Every structure is written in structure tokens, then in C-alpha cells.
Amino acid sequence: MTTTSAIKVMTVDDHPLVRVGIATVVNQQPDMKIVAEAESGPRALELYRQHQPDVVLMDLRLRGDSGARITSALCAEFSGAHVLVISNYDGDEDIHQALAAGALGYLFKSVVEDELVDAIREINAGRRYLPKGVADRLHESESGARLTRREDEILDLLGKGLRNRELGQVLGVTEDTVKTHLKSLFRKLQVSDRAEAVREAMRRGFIHSE
Amino acid sequence: MTTTSAIKVMTVDDHPLVRVGIATVVNQQPDMKIVAEAESGPRALELYRQHQPDVVLMDLRLRGDSGARITSALCAEFSGAHVLVISNYDGDEDIHQALAAGALGYLFKSVVEDELVDAIREINAGRRYLPKGVADRLHESESGARLTRREDEILDLLGKGLRNRELGQVLGVTEDTVKTHLKSLFRKLQVSDRAEAVREAMRRGFIHSE
DNA sequence: CCACAACTCACCCGTTCGGGGGATGGACTT
DNA sequence: AAGTCCATCCCCCGAACGGGTGAGTTGTGG
Numbered sequence: 349m350t351t352t353s354a355i356k357v358m359t360v361d362d363h364p365l366v367r368v369g370i371a372t373v374v375n376q377q378p379d380m381k382i383v384a385e386a387e388s389g390p391r392a393l394e395l396y397r398q399h400q401p402d403v404v405l406m407d408l409r410l411r412g413d414s415g416a417r418i419t420s421a422l423c424a425e426f427s428g429a430h431v432l433v434i435s436n437y438d439g440d441e442d443i444h445q446a447l448a449a450g451a452l453g454y455l456f457k458s459v460v461e462d463e464l465v466d467a468i469r470e471i472n473a474g475r476r477y478l479p480k481g482v483a484d485r486l487h488e489s490e491s492g493a494r495l496t497r498r499e500d501e502i503l504d505l506l507g508k509g510l511r512n513r514e515l516g517q518v519l520g521v522t523e524d525t526v527k528t529h530l531k532s533l534f535r536k537l538q539v540s541d542r543a544e545a546v547r548e549a550m551r552r553g554f555i556h557s558e
Numbered sequence: 559m560t561t562t563s564a565i566k567v568m569t570v571d572d573h574p575l576v577r578v579g580i581a582t583v584v585n586q587q588p589d590m591k592i593v594a595e596a597e598s599g600p601r602a603l604e605l606y607r608q609h610q611p612d613v614v615l616m617d618l619r620l621r622g623d624s625g626a627r628i629t630s631a632l633c634a635e636f637s638g639a640h641v642l643v644i645s646n647y648d649g650d651e652d653i654h655q656a657l658a659a660g661a662l663g664y665l666f667k668s669v670v671e672d673e674l675v676d677a678i679r680e681i682n683a684g685r686r687y688l689p690k691g692v693a694d695r696l697h698e699s700e701s702g703a704r705l706t707r708r709e710d711e712i713l714d715l716l717g718k719g720l721r722n723r724e725l726g727q728v729l730g731v732t733e734d735t736v737k738t739h740l741k742s743l744f745r746k747l748q749v750s751d752r753a754e755a756v757r758e759a760m761r762r763g764f765i766h767s768e
Numbered sequence: 769c770c771a772c773a774a775c776t777c778a779c780c781c782g783t784t785c786g787g788g789g790g791a792t793g794g795a796c797t798t
Numbered sequence: 799a800a801g802t803c804c805a806t807c808c809c810c811c812g813a814a815c816g817g818g819t820g821a822g823t824t825g826t827g828g
Contacts, residue, residue, distance in 0.1 A: 364670045369579025411668070436646070458621070460574045496774060509754025511814065525776050531817065541784095541816075543752035544719025550760060550767045557761040706804065721784070735806050741787070751786075751814090769828100776823075784815065790808080797802075 355380040355472045358401035360392045360418065361434075362410045366457070370405060370434075373461045380468060389413040389421070396422060396429070403472050406451065408435035408442055409556070416445040423450030432471045434459075439553020443482060453477030495554065499533045502526065503554055507546045565590040565682045568611035570602040570628065571644075572620045576667070580615060580644075583671045590678060599623040599631070606632060606639070613682050616661065618645035618652055619766070626655040633660030642681045644669075649763020653692060663687030705764065709743045712736065713764055717756045 357374050359367050359382065371382045383399045386392035388410060396404070404422065408415035415433060422429045432453040433446040443454050452471045455464065456479065470477040495503065498519070505515055512530070516523045530542075537552075539545045549555045567584050569577050569592065581592045593609045596602035598620060606614065614632065618625035625643060632639045642663040643656040653664050662681045665674065666689065680687040705713065708729070715725055722740070726733040740752075747762075749755045759765045 363667050365576055365579035365583065365667060365674070367579070368582050368671070369575035369577070372578050372582045373575065457573050457575060461578070464575070498775065506753050507757035509750050509757075511751075513814085521775085522777055524778055527816080528776075528778095530815090534816080539719050541719050541721075541752075543716050543756045546753045546756045547717035547719075547760075547767055550757075557757055708805065723784085731805085732807055734808060737786080738806075740785090744786080771826105771828080773826085774824085776821100778820085778822105780818085782816095785813080787812100788810085792806080792808105793804105794806100795802100795804080798800085 353379065355403055355468060356383045356399065356401040357381065357403050357405060357468060358384040358386065358392070358395060358399060359405045360386045360389075360410070360415070361405070361407040362387050363407070366407070370464070373464060374468070377465050380465065380472075389418040392418050393421060393425070396426065400426075402430060403468050404429060404431045405468075406431050406433045406446075408433055408437065408446060414445075416442075416449040416451075419446065419449040419451050430471045430474065432467055432477065434464075437553060438482075439551060441553035443553075445553075454482060455479065495533070495536060496529075498529050499536070500554065502529050502533060503545065503549050506542050506549075507555060507557075563589065565613055565678060566593045566609065566611040567591065567613050567615060567678060568594040568596065568602070568605060568609060569615045570596045570599075570620070570625070571615070571617040572597050573617070576617070580674070583674060584678070587675050590675065590682075599628040602628055603631060603635070606636065610636075612640060613678050614639060614641045615678070616641050616643045616656075618643055618647065618656060624655075626652075626659040626661075629656065629659040629661050640681045640684065642677055642687065644674075647763060648692075649761065651763035653763075655763075664692060665689065705743070705746060706739075708739050709746070710764065712739050712743060713755065713759050716752050716759075717765060717767075 359370050361367050367385050374380050374382050383401055384395040386395050406415045419431050431451040433451045434455045436457045467477040512526045513523045515526045537545055537548045539548050569580050571577050577595050584590050584592050593611055594605040596605050616625045629641050641661040643661045644665045646667045677687040722736045723733045725736045747755055747758045749758050
């Protein structure tokens with residue numbers, strides 16, 4: 349048996365234990381093999397150049413960095429990169445960002461081993477792979493609530509306890525303008541006040557606490 | 559070589575990949591061995607009775623259940639249980655709850671393999687194991703901000719966008735009483751409004767979005 | 769070129785908040 | 799019995815909030 353057809357897989361995750369878990373599962377498959385493990389964004393780029401893996405398993409949230417950004421960089425440099433994002437979180441925004449960045453698939457870390465290797469094979473073949481239900485939600489979020497740049501900025505600052513006036517000062521606009529943005533923000537998130545907006549934004553992945 | 563002295567380890571985690579990672583690392587050690595893997599709280603109890611492991615590696619946040627609760631239940635039934643909590647999150651409250659529930663140690667999932675096995679040996683010996691810096695923070699949080707039952711309940715509801723009056727109705731008290739609790743809540747969390755309180759509460763692990 | 773979305777600002781208005789004070793009763797400690 | 803903590807309630811008041819409506823300016827894209 350030759351190994352020439354084995355799918356070369358690279359993991360990008362800052363959790364050693366998760367990397368070990370993935371590596372163990374992948375290496376148990378006869379048709380795939382871990383060729384590199386990156387624990388950070390820059391390292392991912394470096395190792396990709398070095399090993400030219402067929403599939404990249406990308407964690408979405410790494411210490412400081414964002415898996416979406418890394419995916420963008422990767423796809424910019426290597427247009428043929430096949431990225432499968434694996435994340436703990438099912439915030440709509442995370443998923444959206446990942447796919448927008450060029451990822452071919454999305455998986456939750458709660459996946460069982462079989463799903464993982466199935467997904468890897470699909471991604472390797474250049475096909476998309478999304479958990480059931482996720483595709484539907486994407487359409488919703490695309491048609492429904494996509495925030496503008498301003499609304500995003502305001503959302504970030506909302507959780508910091510800034511008052512409307514302070515928000516205006518930070519952004520360099522009037523308090524009235526801030527209120528206008530807040531109104532459309534509340535409408536889009538379907539909430540009625542800032543506290544609820546903060547929680548909802550976290551749930552959807554617009555902002556993070558850590 | 560006999561295996562009679564091998565440390566029997568059980569994992570409790572709802573992420574198969576993490577279980578595999580931990581199992582791989584542990585089983586590579588000559589002096590320890592995975593004897594059971596639980597993916598839920600009830601299953602953890604069941605498997606503990608069956609295998610009587612020396613050390614339990616407990617994830618703090620499982621689907622629906624809480625690692626702290628499981629730890630409590632475990633320690634209640636088996637006073638000699640040696641639990642090592644492994645969590646993604648470094649919210650003070652999570653750590654506090656885990657230790658209060660009877661856990662001997664706390665680790666972040668970002669640990670490298672060596673730290674994990676070191677910790678397992680310490681816990682097996684009945685000693686505590688805490689990452690550097692965590693012990694300090696525990697003292698802070700004990701002296702500083704510990705919330706009362708009412709404040710906790712209110713915090714939970716704050717993120718749902720309830721107004722003070724509605725909070726009162728839900729809790730069966732006056733709006734004025736709610737405001738009193740909110741004042742002391744803001745003081746303890748060192749915030750100035752509900753939106754900031756929600757984010758801070760999430761950061762510290764008092765409430766969760768998922 | 770025109771439509772459309774985003775961003776900007778303004779005004780009004782009723783409601784809610786946040787922060788300050790003080791007070792009572794129960795429970796638990798010392 | 800005194801002290802402390804918690805929960806409950808009350809009052810006051812200025813500031814902040816949310817919601818509604820209208821309207822001007824960009825810039826992008828059909």
C-alpha cells in the first residue's frame with residue numbers, strides 16, 4: 349500500500365489536548381495523515397508553506413488571533429487552500445465570518461470522530477460541509493441581521509458600560525447619531541435594551557468576553 | 559512490569575475529540591491509564607461506581623449539565639473522589655464553584671501534555687493543583703465580590719432585557735427592592751449599568767450565553 | 769443617473785435608570 | 799444581647815434611555 353494518496357492534514361488550534369485528539373483520530377484513518385500542527389496564526393502560514401497540506405482544520409478562536417483572519421490570509425496566499433473550521437461556538441456570526449473568509453466547511457467541537465473524518469474527505473474533494481441546520485440559519489442571518497460597521501463598533505462599546513454621550517465622543521459623532529444607530533441595532537437584534545443587546549451579541553458571536 | 563500501581567483515570571467531557579486527546583496523552587504514560595470515559599453527568603456517576611477511578615478529569619461545562627454539580631454529586635457519594643477540573647474558561651466564578659464543589663485541582667484546556675500528567679499525579683496523591691496565578695485570584699474574589707442569592711438571580715435575568723418592574727414581578731418583589739439589589743450588584747461588580755454588568759458577569763463566569 | 773444603503777443630525781416625549789438617603793424584620797454569629 | 803448580613807420596602811430626583819419621525823449627505827452599484 350502506498351501513501352501517495354493519503355490526505356495531508358494540518359491542525360491549527362492553541363489547545364494541545366485538542367490537537368492530540370484530532371491527530372489521533374485522523375492518523376487512525378488509512379487515507380489521511382497529520383503532517384503539521386500549528387498553535388498560532390503565523391505558525392499556520394509558515395507550516396502551510398512548508399507542507400502544503402490538502403486540508404486545514406482551523407480553530408476559530410485562538411489566543412488573541414481569529415481563525416477567520418488566518419483563513420483569509422491562507423486563502424489569499426494559497427487560493428486552493430481547503431479549510432475546515434472547527435469551533436466550540438455556534439454563534440451565527442462566527443460561522444458567517446468563517447465562510448466569508450473562505451472556509452469550505454464548519455464543524456462543532458462536539459463532533460464525533462466519524463463526522464470529522466467524513467468532513468475532511470468532503471473538504472478535501474473541494475465540497476462544502478456544514479452541520480444540519482446551520483445552512484438554514486445562514487440564510488436567515490444573511491437576510492435578517494447583518495450589522496453595519498458603525499453598529500458593530502457601537503456593539504463593542506456597549507458592553508463596556510459607556511453611555512450614549514460617551515459612545516458619541518469615542519466615535520466622534522453626536523449623541524443623537526448614536527441613538528439612531530442603537531435603534532436600528534436593537535431592531536436588527538430584536539432586543540429592547542442594551543443589556544439584552546450585549547447578551548444577544550455574545551450569543552451570536554458578534555462580541556466576546558474573553 | 560505489573561499494572562497494579564497504574565493510576566486509574568476517568569474523563570468526563572462531552573467533546574469526543576477532547577476525550578481522545580486526553581486519553582491518548584494519559585495512556586502514553588506508563589503509570590496511568592484511562593479506565594472510563596463519560597460524556598454526561600449521569601454517565602459519570604454510573605461509570606465511577608463501576609470503575610472506581612483514582613482520578614476524575616472533569617469538564618466544567620457540559621451540554622446542559624454543570625461540572626460543578628457533578629463534582630458535588632460525586633464527592634457526596636464517594637468522599638474519597640479525586641476530581642481535577644479541566645475547563646476552557648478562566649472565569650473566577652467557575653473556578654470557585656469547582657473547588658467549592660470538592661474538586662482538588664483546576665486546569666485550563668490550554669495546558670500542555672506535561673502539565674496534565676503532572677496534575678494527575680498530584681491529584682492522585684490527594685494534593686491540590688492550581689495553575690500559577692489562580693490561587694491569588696481566588697483570594698481576591700473571596701474577599702471582594704461574592705454575590706448573594708438574590709443578586710445572582712437578578713443577574714441571570716438582566717441579560718434577558720427585563721426592566722426593573724418586570725424583574726420584580728418575576729421574583730415576586732417590589733421594583734424598589736430590585737433596584738436595591740441592583741445597586742449593590744453594580745457596586746460589587748464595579749460597573750455602572752446593566753449592560754456592563756452582563757458582560758462582566760459573563761467574563762467572570764456568573765452567567766453564560768450558551 | 770438614479771436608487772439604495774449607510775451615516776449623520778435633530779427634536780419630542782414618556783419611561784426607565786442609577787444613585788442617594790433611610791427603615792424594618794429575620795437569620796446567623798459571636 | 800449586640801453585631802452583621804440579607805432581603806425587603808420606601809422616597810426623591812436628575813440623568814439617561816427608547817422610540818417615533820423627519821431629513822441632509824455621502825458613496826456604491828445597478
